[in-house]
Amino acid sequence: MDFLNRYILGDCEEVLRRFPDNSIDLIFTSPPYADQRQKAYGGVSPDKYVDWFLPKVEQFWRVLKPTGTFILNIKERVVDGERHTYVIDLILRMRERGWLWTEEFMWHKKNSYPGKWPNRFRDNWERLIQFNKQKKFKMNQEAVMVPVGDWAKDRLASLSETDKARDESRVGSGFGKNVSNWVGRDLVYPTNVLHMATECSNRNHSATFPVTLPDWFIKLFTDPGDVVLDPFVGSGTTALAAIQLGRHFVGIDINKEYIELARKRTASAQIRLPHIAEGRAAYSTSRPKNKGRLKNAR
Numbered sequence: 001m002d003f004l005n006r007y008i009l010g011d012c013e014e015v016l017r018r019f020p021d022n023s024i025d026l027i028f029t030s031p032p033y034a035d036q037r038q039k040a041y042g043g044v045s046p047d048k049y050v051d052w053f054l055p056k057v058e059q060f061w062r063v064l065k066p067t068g069t070f071i072l073n074i075k076e077r078v079v080d081g082e083r084h085t086y087v088i089d090l091i092l093r094m095r096e097r098g099w100l101w102t103e104e105f106m107w108h109k110k111n112s113y114p115g116k117w118p119n120r121f122r123d124n125w126e127r128l129i130q131f132n133k134q135k136k137f138k139m140n141q142e143a144v145m146v147p148v149g150d151w152a153k154d155r156l157a158s159l160s161e162t163d164k165a166r167d168e169s170r171v172g173s174g175f176g177k178n179v180s181n182w183v184g185r186d187l188v189y190p191t192n193v194l195h196m197a198t199e200c201s202n203r204n205h206s207a208t209f210p211v212t213l214p215d216w217f218i219k220l221f222t223d224p225g226d227v228v229l230d231p232f233v234g235s236g237t238t239a240l241a242a243i244q245l246g247r248h249f250v251g252i253d254i255n256k257e258y259i260e261l262a263r264k265r266t267a268s269a270q271i272r273l274p275h276i277a278e279g280r281a282a283y284s285t286s287r288p289k290n291k292g293r294l295k296n297a298r
């Protein structure tokens with residue numbers, strides 16, 4: 001396992017060939033979107049995107065544990081006035097190869113500014129597509145519970161008979177949507193829409209997502225000590241979230257500058273987390289005089 005807590009320079013498809021089978025708990029990544037920012041990190045033509053991505057996904061399948069999850073942050077771009085279908089095509093081709101398209105989350109970008117386009121409005125959300133190898137996978141739902149919110153005050157104060165009846169017809173969760181279940185609770189499960197601000201601070205990388213995004217999925221799909229892989233790690237946002245949560249990380253990027261950027265960005269976080277090597281989520285704000293610096297961090 002000497003790949004743990006390292007950034008590795010190279011094409012993720014080639015690098016991952018050297019990894020053992022079933023060694024990763026969560027793959028969380030945002031690949032280059034078709035043709036976008038070609039100069040910055042080599043976008044791929046929308047028509048060739050699926051063929052470019054599938055051999056990489058083959059390696060993702062091999063290294064992911066059967067109980068693991070793959071979260072893909074992607075959005076189809078507009079080509080000739082309409083949305084291209086490469087994301088839909090990719091999902092269908094992945095399903096043919098055995099992946100389950102378990103769920104889809106929407107990242108609503110809370111802080112975007114207004115704009116005007118002739119035939120559409122500002123694009124204010126992105127997809128986070130969840131794939132699994134099997135129906136039973138690790139999921140810590142309690143780790144991402146949210147405050148019940150103000151709606152509960154009015155809604156739960158006067159419950160009708162219908163509210164008290166179980167409604168299994170649509171959700172099939174076993175808990176149903178019996179509204180009275182939530183009386184007296186402070187925390188509830190979140191929805192699949194995540195309201196998070198985009199990354200505003202300049203990280204010298206043009207496509208950084210906010211650390212809150214990988215943070216949420218790492219809490220949900222891994223335990224402390226598990227291994228999180230970002231095969232297109234860029235400025236190291238996924239690695240930073242993993243370190244802060246006491247998980248191991250592996251970050252791959254084809255661009256040397258980004259690897260250096262990621263290393264610098266996460267170095268201080270590693271110093272602050274003395275026990276990550278043992279997989280403990282002991283977050284400390286005091287600096288322990290380098291004592292616990294990650295031994296095998298590169």
Ligand SMILES: C[S@@+](CC[C@H](N)C(=O)[O-])C[C@H]1O[C@@H](n2cnc3c(N)ncnc32)[C@H](O)[C@@H]1O
Nearest residue numbers: 011012041207208209232234235237253254255
């Ligand atoms: C959308 S950016 C990722 C940004 C990252 N999520 C962050 O927060 O900084 C995609 C990254 O993929 C890298 N990349 C492109 N092709 C790659 C490949 N074949 N293997 C590994 N990395 C690649 C690019 O250099 C770029 O940094």
